[in-house]
Amino acid sequence: MMKFWKIKPSVGLLSIPYSFVFIFFFFIPLVLTLIISFWDYNEYSIIPDFILENYIYIFKDCFNFEKNMCVTFKTYISTFIFCFATWFFTLIIGFFVAYFLAFYVNSITWQIVLFLLCTIPFWTSNVIRMISWIPLLGRNGLVNDFLLYIGLTDTPQEWLLYSGFSIVLAFVHLYTLFMIVPIFNSMMRIDKSIIEAAYDNGANGLQILWNVIIPLCKPGIVIGSIFVITVVMGDFITIGIMGGQQVPSIGKIIYVEMSYLQLPAAAANAVILLALTLLIIWIMTKMIDIRKEL
Amino acid sequence: MLNKKNKTYYICVFFFCLFVLFLYGPTFTIILLSFQGPDGGLTFPLNGVSIYWFEELWRGGSVVDIGSAFKRSIILGLIVMVLTVLLSVSAGLAFRKKFWGSDMLFFATVASLIVPSIVLSLGVALQFRLLDDFTKWLGSTFDINYINEFFQTSLGMFTSGLGAQLTWTLPFGLLIMFAVFNRFDKSYEEAARDLGASPWKTFKEIVFPLIAPSIIGIALFGFTLSYDELARSSQVMGAGNTLPLELKGLTTTVTTPVIYALGTVTTFVSFSVIGISIVCYIWLKRNKG
Numbered sequence A: 001m002m003k004f005w006k007i008k009p010s011v012g013l014l015s016i017p018y019s020f021v022f023i024f025f026f027f028i029p030l031v032l033t034l035i036i037s038f039w040d041y042n043e044y045s046i047i048p049d050f051i052l053e054n055y056i057y058i059f060k061d062c063f064n065f066e067k068n069m070c071v072t073f074k075t076y077i078s079t080f081i082f083c084f085a086t087w088f089f090t091l092i093i094g095f096f097v098a099y100f101l102a103f104y105v106n107s108i109t110w111q112i113v114l115f116l117l118c119t120i121p122f123w124t125s126n127v128i129r130m131i132s133w134i135p136l137l138g139r140n141g142l143v144n145d146f147l148l149y150i151g152l153t154d155t156p157q158e159w160l161l162y163s164g165f166s167i168v169l170a171f172v173h174l175y176t177l178f179m180i181v182p183i184f185n186s187m188m189r190i191d192k193s194i195i196e197a198a199y200d201n202g203a204n205g206l207q208i209l210w211n212v213i214i215p216l217c218k219p220g221i222v223i224g225s226i227f228v229i230t231v232v233m234g235d236f237i238t239i240g241i242m243g244g245q246q247v248p249s250i251g252k253i254i255y256v257e258m259s260y261l262q263l264p265a266a267a268a269n270a271v272i273l274l275a276l277t278l279l280i281i282w283i284m285t286k287m288i289d290i291r292k293e294l
Numbered sequence B: 001m002l003n004k005k006n007k008t009y010y011i012c013v014f015f016f017c018l019f020v021l022f023l024y025g026p027t028f029t030i031i032l033l034s035f036q037g038p039d040g041g042l043t044f045p046l047n048g049v050s051i052y053w054f055e056e057l058w059r060g061g062s063v064v065d066i067g068s069a070f071k072r073s074i075i076l077g078l079i080v081m082v083l084t085v086l087l088s089v090s091a092g093l094a095f096r097k098k099f100w101g102s103d104m105l106f107f108a109t110v111a112s113l114i115v116p117s118i119v120l121s122l123g124v125a126l127q128f129r130l131l132d133d134f135t136k137w138l139g140s141t142f143d144i145n146y147i148n149e150f151f152q153t154s155l156g157m158f159t160s161g162l163g164a165q166l167t168w169t170l171p172f173g174l175l176i177m178f179a180v181f182n183r184f185d186k187s188y189e190e191a192a193r194d195l196g197a198s199p200w201k202t203f204k205e206i207v208f209p210l211i212a213p214s215i216i217g218i219a220l221f222g223f224t225l226s227y228d229e230l231a232r233s234s235q236v237m238g239a240g241n242t243l244p245l246e247l248k249g250l251t252t253t254v255t256t257p258v259i260y261a262l263g264t265v266t267t268f269v270s271f272s273v274i275g276i277s278i279v280c281y282i283w284l285k286r287n288k289g
Helices: A011-036 A053-058 A071-104 A108-123 A126-131 A142-149 A164-188 A192-200 A205-233 A237-242 A250-259 A263-285 B007-033 B052-059 B066-094 B102-114 B117-141 B145-150 B157-182 B187-194 B199-227 B243-253 B258-288
Strands: none
Touching: A011 A263, A011 B066, A011 B102, A011 B117, A011 B157, A053 A263, A071 A108, A071 A164, A071 A205, A071 A250, A071 B007, A108 A164, A108 B007, A108 B199, A108 B258, A126 A164, A126 A237, A126 B007, A126 B243, A126 B258, A164 A205, A164 A237, A164 B007, A192 A205, A205 A263, A205 B102, A237 A250, A237 B243, A250 A263, A250 B117, A263 B117, B007 B258, B052 B258, B066 B157, B066 B199, B066 B243, B066 B258, B102 B157, B117 B145, B117 B157, B157 B199, B187 B199, B199 B258, B243 B258
């Protein structure tokens, strides 16, 4: 007779602690957020209920086109602009850095060293990396000193810091790595003989880049874009610090509502933010078959 | 076409150097400025060179209790590091074969990387709030003295804070394990098994030494990502803040180079951890053969 303690334990059981973390700290919290977004609340407590007021409040006046645009739409539009600008610059810079590492650095050791050089800042503090722009971009910063010195301007430029410009600059500074890694990964999978074949058939460098390398890098580009766009969509810290706490963001709205204990309202905003983020990802993944890449 | 020494090559090298300058330049500026003299301000020029602002930081000065925030961050980072290594290595071993729910778990792993951090932080905070309400309800309904007198909140650094950070560090750990096992030569393992080694012994003697350098990588991600984590931690740390949270608060209140001194100190910690990890990695790689 088979005794139950003789049943060979499956290796799959090793995933239980890992799964536990994701059930308890990922799955349940997100489901609760969805549920609580329909609850009622007063100054000190949240009340189980099923109401739509939290959502209605978010879109209050949004479809009344005679008035000015509502806060929600304004905030989302400003966030989309940050997303687009950050995406554009991280893509261009990330692509060329990856291109250099993949095709122009021939020794594996150098490839690893230079790749690490790009990665190390990712392991250091984001806040420090943000405030490190202050001595450069501030009113008395190095950039302004330089501009004054060469006579390009006779008053310090105010738009350099605590502005849309500094926000995008900080995003590009922090998150270009998210583009470099997947694009580099795609490039390393390209069979070098394909490029040689294109070259032998008379294609020039630009044609090879446009017709061979970029199409083959599409999956890496899409994965990198997903990372960059989602991180900007949900951000409130970079926009807060680099915008001098003056520029709105959805993350900031959620943050403020939480500090006033308007938890169901914050949850409703979070649900909309999450739904929009997922929609963007869904559209982007339509462009590639992500499973093939992993 | 990709022969070196042509014009494109030099343009690419130049571009890459600019990028590295862009990455590191600002950080080195504030490291430099943290050695500002006592009369110096937040920008250049340097008014003499001193360690005045580090002393100021050490004394506590105008700043909140940085010392204990620092200690808390290090301790939490170490715990997150150990858990990230243990959980992602064991999950990585499990993922070598399909198991019930493996697709779902993989999906959750990827989703966790792209869910906006503030949303996750809010969710975990809500969950612990409900847990608190439930505990208090238990206390009053069943007249449990301990709860009624002492219980305040289950929200805290080593409960909700730890969990929220793990949802950020574990995906990196598991993805590294995937990369490792994709390139893993199974024949050593099979040989050990054929010679009669138990699964545990096979793991200890064969698999573990082979993956040890990558485990250093996972530990590095575990510690540094926790030590610097901000967005996910923002709502769930309870009473005691971690260093990045304090630092974020300081950006709006502190107007002296003391904040640069603090930046220099935490950057030094990060760089030390990265340096030690790289040395360990190389050492383990060398000793493998």
